[in-house]
Amino acid sequence: MAKRNDDLVIAAILCKWCSYAGADLAGTSRVKYPENVRVIKVPCSGRVSPRFAIKALYEGADGVLISGCHPGDCHYSEGNMRARRRMFTFKTLTEFMGIEEERIQMSWVSASEAAKWKSVVEDVLDTVNRVGRNIIFEDGNE
Amino acid sequence: MLRIGVFVCHCGNNIAGRVRVEDVAKAAADFPGVLYSTTSMYMCSSEGQGLITDMIKKHNLTKIVVASCSPNLHEKTFRGLAEKNGLNYYSVEIANIREQVSWVHDDIDKATEKAIDIVRMAVAKVSHGRPLKKRSVKVTKRALVIGGGIAGIQAALDLADAGFKVTMVEKEPTIGGKMAMFDKTFPTLDCSMCILTPKMVQTRDHENIELLTFSEVEELDGHVGEFNAKIRKKTRYVDEELCIGCGACEKVCPVKTESTFNQGLVKRKAIYFDFPQAVPKVPRIDNDKCIKCGACAKVCPKKCIRYNQKDEIFKRTFGVVIVATGSEIFDDSAYGEYGYGKIPDVITSLQFERMLVAGGPTDGKVLRPSDGKVPKSVVFIKCVGSRDEKKGYPYCSRVCCMYTAKHVLLLNEHHPGTDIYVFYIDIRSFGKNYEEFVKRVQDETGALYLRGRVSRIFDRDGKLHVFGTDTLTGNQVKVDADMVVLANGLVPAKSTRKIARVLNLSKDTHGWLNELHPKLAPVETATRGVFIAGTCQGPKDIPDAVASGSAAASRAMSILNHSSLELEPTIAHVNQFLCSGCENCFMACPFGAIEMVDYKDPNTKKIRRVAQVIESKCTGCGVCSSVCPVPAIDVSGFSAEDVFVEIEALGKGIRKNDAGIKTNGKKK
Known part of the structure; x- marks a missing residue:
C-alpha cells in the first residue's frame, strides 16, 4: 500500500451517542490511531446534511467521515438509516461537482467499539490517501 | 462583545504528557474573541474551578472553553460553574483533548497541533452559540x-x-423469571x-x-x-378477575405439548400453569395447541374460561x-461436536437444574432423557458459549462455574456415588463465600475437576464417549459417561x-x-x-x-x-416566517413531534400552513433540520450555523499549516 500522506485532514462528524462515545472509549482504552481526524459532534448522524460534507471539503478537509450508531441501534430510532440513504444518494452526485466519492465516507461505530473506531479511521485515511490531497476548492481551481 | 476565556487542563500527566498544554494556551490567546487563556494542573479540582471563577470575575468573561477530558465527564461540572457565576449554562464548550488526543496519539508535535485545532473549533462554536433556556x-x-x-x-x-x-x-x-426455574442457589x-x-x-x-x-x-x-x-x-382466554387458580381445567385438558418452562423435559397441557406457585395463579390457554373441546369450560367452577377474549x-x-x-442460556447447537439436540443424554444446565427441583418434571431425580435411568457417571463441560470467540462469545458468563459446582454437590446429594467429571478452563469463584463453596464441593463429592476442553462426544452402545484434554498433566482423557451437562453461558434474552x-x-x-x-x-x-x-x-x-x-x-x-x-433545551425550532410548509420535516420526524399549523404571514397577511415543534415530544435529533430545503427548522445548540463555524475553524487550522507556520512554533 502506498505510504499515507501525513498531512491529510479528515473531518469526522460523529453522533454523540455511539460514534463519539466509541472514539472516547478508544481514548480510555489507549487505542492509538492516526492524528489526522478532527471530530465534530452532532446529536445524530441523521442530522448531518450533505451541506456539512460540502462545507468541510470546501474548507480544505481532504475527507469527510460520517459515523453513527449501527442499524437498529439509533438513539432516535432511524436517524442513521436516513443518513445512510442520504449519503448514498449524495455520493452519486458528488462526481458532477468534481469531488471524488472516496472523500465522503460513512461508518457505524458503537459506543463499545474502540478498536473499530481505530480501524475505521485507518481505512478512511487509506481510501482518501488514494485520491490524495483535496485541491478542488483551492484558489484557481474553483 | 465576545470575552472568551480558554482554560487548558494538564490533567496531571494525562494530557500534559502528550500535549504541550502551555503551547495550546498560547495559541488559543490569538483566536478571535479570546481575551484570556491559561492552564491548570486539574481544571476540575476546586483550585481549577476557583481559577475559572476568579477569571470570569476579573476579566468579565462571557464565554468559556475548557480544554480537558471528554464532555461526557465534566461538561456538566463546568457549565454548572459558569451558571453559578452568572453566565448562561450553555456558554461553555469542552475541547476534548484527553480521550481524543493525548490518550490516543504518541507524537507530541502532532498531538499538540491537533489539540490546538480542537480548541480553535471549540472557541468558534462557543462564540457563535446563543444563550439557551432550560x-x-x-x-x-x-x-x-x-x-x-x-x-x-x-x-x-x-x-x-x-x-x-x-x-x-x-x-x-x-x-x-429465571430464578423460578432454579432448585437451590449457590x-x-x-x-x-x-x-x-x-x-x-x-x-x-x-x-x-x-x-x-x-x-x-x-x-x-x-x-x-x-x-x-x-x-x-x-389474552389468556381466562378471566383473571374471577379465576381462583384451582387447576381443575388443567387436569381435564386432553392436549399434551412441550413445556418450555420445564425445558422440554415433560409435557404440559394446552391450558396450564408454568409452575404451582405461579403469580398470578391464573392459567393460560395456549391457543395454538388448544383443540377447543370445551372440557375446561365445563369443569371450571367459576365459569371463567373466555374463548372469545381479546x-x-x-x-x-x-x-x-x-x-x-x-437473559437466556446460550444455544448449544452451535457446538456440533457435543451433539446437543442429536444425542438425547447431552443436556443443558437449565434442563439439569429442572431435574434437581423436587416438584419439577422428574421429582428431583436426575434421569437420562433417553431411557429414564439414573446415570452412573456424569460429565460437566464448562464455558459452553462463553470465553470462546470461535463458536460463542468472548465474555465470561460469571455464573456457570458456580452453578456447576452447585450441580455437582446436588447430584452427589441426590444420587450418592455418582462418578462426576468437570471439564473447566478456570474456576472463577469471585463472590462472598464462593471460593469456599467450590472447595467444599471438591472435597465432599470427590468430583474430578479436569482443566481442559472437550473435543468430541460420541454416542456408542448406550455410553457417551467424551474425549478431552487434561492440560495440567498434558494427557488426553477419555471418559465413558451416561450423561453430559453443558454449562451454558448467558446471552441477552430475545x-x-x-x-x-x-x-x-x-x-x-x-x-x-x-x-x-x-x-x-x-x-x-x-x-x-x-x-x-x-x-x-x-x-x-x-x-x-x-x-x-x-x-x-x-x-x-x-x-x-x-x-x-x-x-435540555437542545430541541428543534421552526422559523415560521421562512417555512414553506413542504411537510418534509413533518414526515421525517421519527417521534411525531411536528405538527402543521396555520400561520399569518406578516408581509402578505395571508394564512398559510407551516410546521411547528411539539416541544414535549422533540428529542433534538435534528433529522428534521437535515431534510428542510429552506432551511427553516434547526436544533438549538447543534444548528447548521453552529456546525458551519466549527468546520470553518477546522479549515483555518488546515490553511495555517499549509502556509508553513506550524502551530507548535516550529518551521515546517
Whole structure:
C-alpha cells in the first residue's frame, strides 16, 4: 500500500451517542490511531446534511467521515438509516461537482467499539490517501 | 462583545504528557474573541474551578472553553460553574483533548497541533452559540418496571415501599423469571423458590403495584418525567378477575405439548400453569395447541374460561422506566461436536437444574432423557458459549462455574456415588463465600475437576464417549459417561433485544444493554429516566441482580421525588416566517413531534400552513433540520450555523499549516 500522506485532514462528524462515545472509549482504552481526524459532534448522524460534507471539503478537509450508531441501534430510532440513504444518494452526485466519492465516507461505530473506531479511521485515511490531497476548492481551481 | 476565556487542563500527566498544554494556551490567546487563556494542573479540582471563577470575575468573561477530558465527564461540572457565576449554562464548550488526543496519539508535535485545532473549533462554536433556556417538565409519579424476574421484582418492591406507584409488565403468564426455574442457589443452598415466592406474592399484593402479566410494552415515547407507554395485555382466554387458580381445567385438558418452562423435559397441557406457585395463579390457554373441546369450560367452577377474549391495550404515563428483561442460556447447537439436540443424554444446565427441583418434571431425580435411568457417571463441560470467540462469545458468563459446582454437590446429594467429571478452563469463584463453596464441593463429592476442553462426544452402545484434554498433566482423557451437562453461558434474552428497539436503548456488540458509565453510572442509560437492572445489562448472579434492581429503584426515586425537572433545551425550532410548509420535516420526524399549523404571514397577511415543534415530544435529533430545503427548522445548540463555524475553524487550522507556520512554533 502506498505510504499515507501525513498531512491529510479528515473531518469526522460523529453522533454523540455511539460514534463519539466509541472514539472516547478508544481514548480510555489507549487505542492509538492516526492524528489526522478532527471530530465534530452532532446529536445524530441523521442530522448531518450533505451541506456539512460540502462545507468541510470546501474548507480544505481532504475527507469527510460520517459515523453513527449501527442499524437498529439509533438513539432516535432511524436517524442513521436516513443518513445512510442520504449519503448514498449524495455520493452519486458528488462526481458532477468534481469531488471524488472516496472523500465522503460513512461508518457505524458503537459506543463499545474502540478498536473499530481505530480501524475505521485507518481505512478512511487509506481510501482518501488514494485520491490524495483535496485541491478542488483551492484558489484557481474553483 | 465576545470575552472568551480558554482554560487548558494538564490533567496531571494525562494530557500534559502528550500535549504541550502551555503551547495550546498560547495559541488559543490569538483566536478571535479570546481575551484570556491559561492552564491548570486539574481544571476540575476546586483550585481549577476557583481559577475559572476568579477569571470570569476579573476579566468579565462571557464565554468559556475548557480544554480537558471528554464532555461526557465534566461538561456538566463546568457549565454548572459558569451558571453559578452568572453566565448562561450553555456558554461553555469542552475541547476534548484527553480521550481524543493525548490518550490516543504518541507524537507530541502532532498531538499538540491537533489539540490546538480542537480548541480553535471549540472557541468558534462557543462564540457563535446563543444563550439557551432550560425547559421545565412535570414529573408523573409512577414507574414502569419491564420484566418480572428477581431484578424487576426487587426494583418494583423498593419503589412501592417508598410510596411510589409502580406498573410491572411481564411478558410471561407469571412473574418470577429465571430464578423460578432454579432448585437451590449457590453458595448458601437456599431453596430458590422458597426465597423468591414471598417476594412474588408481595409484588402481587402490594397496594402500590399494578401487575400486568402476559403483557408487553409495544411503544414508548416522551421523555423523563413523562413517558407514554402502550402496553398490550395478551389474552389468556381466562378471566383473571374471577379465576381462583384451582387447576381443575388443567387436569381435564386432553392436549399434551412441550413445556418450555420445564425445558422440554415433560409435557404440559394446552391450558396450564408454568409452575404451582405461579403469580398470578391464573392459567393460560395456549391457543395454538388448544383443540377447543370445551372440557375446561365445563369443569371450571367459576365459569371463567373466555374463548372469545381479546387482547387489551393499556395506555399509561410514567415518570421513569426500569428495564429488567433479563437473559437466556446460550444455544448449544452451535457446538456440533457435543451433539446437543442429536444425542438425547447431552443436556443443558437449565434442563439439569429442572431435574434437581423436587416438584419439577422428574421429582428431583436426575434421569437420562433417553431411557429414564439414573446415570452412573456424569460429565460437566464448562464455558459452553462463553470465553470462546470461535463458536460463542468472548465474555465470561460469571455464573456457570458456580452453578456447576452447585450441580455437582446436588447430584452427589441426590444420587450418592455418582462418578462426576468437570471439564473447566478456570474456576472463577469471585463472590462472598464462593471460593469456599467450590472447595467444599471438591472435597465432599470427590468430583474430578479436569482443566481442559472437550473435543468430541460420541454416542456408542448406550455410553457417551467424551474425549478431552487434561492440560495440567498434558494427557488426553477419555471418559465413558451416561450423561453430559453443558454449562451454558448467558446471552441477552430475545425480549431484551426487542425492548432495546422499542425504547431506543444502546446495546453492546453482544446485545447487552449499555449503561451510561461502566463504573459510575451502572444502572443509568443514555436516555435520562430509563434505568436497567439485572441481567439485561450483562451476566449477573442473583445477589448482583438484586443489588442492581435496588440501585435502579433508588436512582429512579431521585427523579420521582421531584415535582418538576429541567430538560435540555437542545430541541428543534421552526422559523415560521421562512417555512414553506413542504411537510418534509413533518414526515421525517421519527417521534411525531411536528405538527402543521396555520400561520399569518406578516408581509402578505395571508394564512398559510407551516410546521411547528411539539416541544414535549422533540428529542433534538435534528433529522428534521437535515431534510428542510429552506432551511427553516434547526436544533438549538447543534444548528447548521453552529456546525458551519466549527468546520470553518477546522479549515483555518488546515490553511495555517499549509502556509508553513506550524502551530507548535516550529518551521515546517
